[in-house]
Amino acid sequence: MTDDTVDLDQHRGIAAQKATLLRRLLSEVEDDARALRLRQEELEAQLGAAPATTWMDAAEKARYLLDLFATTPAAQDPRRQALIANVLKDFERLSKKRG
Template structure:
């Protein structure tokens, strides 16, 4: 064995090197997107940790939490998925009605 690293790119053709570079770029972009998503989610959850000042805000918090719960293994049961969907629909309708009222 040798301590000297082997430059694998020198043993590949141009197409393989290009494909590798594209995969690396996509991975890098994915990691950047994931970090931005994580930061936005932290900011949203920080804002949601404040007390609601209206029923509309409370309904928005409930919708967010239900959407998170819907992605968990416990919520994958078809009956629970239907309940979550109906509840989210109800909250959306009630929010729209409260916006229409003066």
């Protein structure tokens, strides 16, 4: 018996190696997407757990929602993209005035 491991991928053809690599990459992407969804659910639970106590808290919640909306087909209109960008700039500018 030996302690050396055998790299089975080297004994497969190129097509099989590529297929194996694709399956592994797909599995990693699916795992990452699942982890991201869980973190997003946790964030949304925290954002919705209590009402905002300051304008900054409310702006952070609104910023999160605007970022989500910006990725939807409805937000792809250039006018809406400009409006979203302007509102986010307003949040940034106004937060500096208060801070």
